[in-house]
Amino acid sequence: MCESTAYLITPEGEEKIMEYVVEVLPKEDGKIFLADLLGEEKIVDGVLKEIKLLDHKIIIEGK
Template sequence: MCEANAYLLTTDGEELILESVDRVVPHEDGLLLEDIFGRRKIINARIRELALVDHKIILERG
């Protein structure tokens, strides 16, 4: 599988935002994340790092 989990950087580390993310699309309010089940979440953040071997998308507040 090619999907990854999306995490938001916080002062305490990383907070899981959405699992099994299949799509990341730029959105006027930040990023639109969509998982393999079609669930969507819009978050005011930007991509900090893509760790594809680890299946992680690291985001930081935009």
């Protein structure tokens, strides 16, 4: 499977925000749209910093 887990980096540390992510889309308003395998959707206010494909990890830095 090729799902990943999304993490949000804040001054407080790293927080897991969604598992089984299958879609990542940058939005025009500077936000990031995430969707998981079961159809759950989330919009995150942050900047995509890194995608580690081998580790199945998506790193988003919060604004």
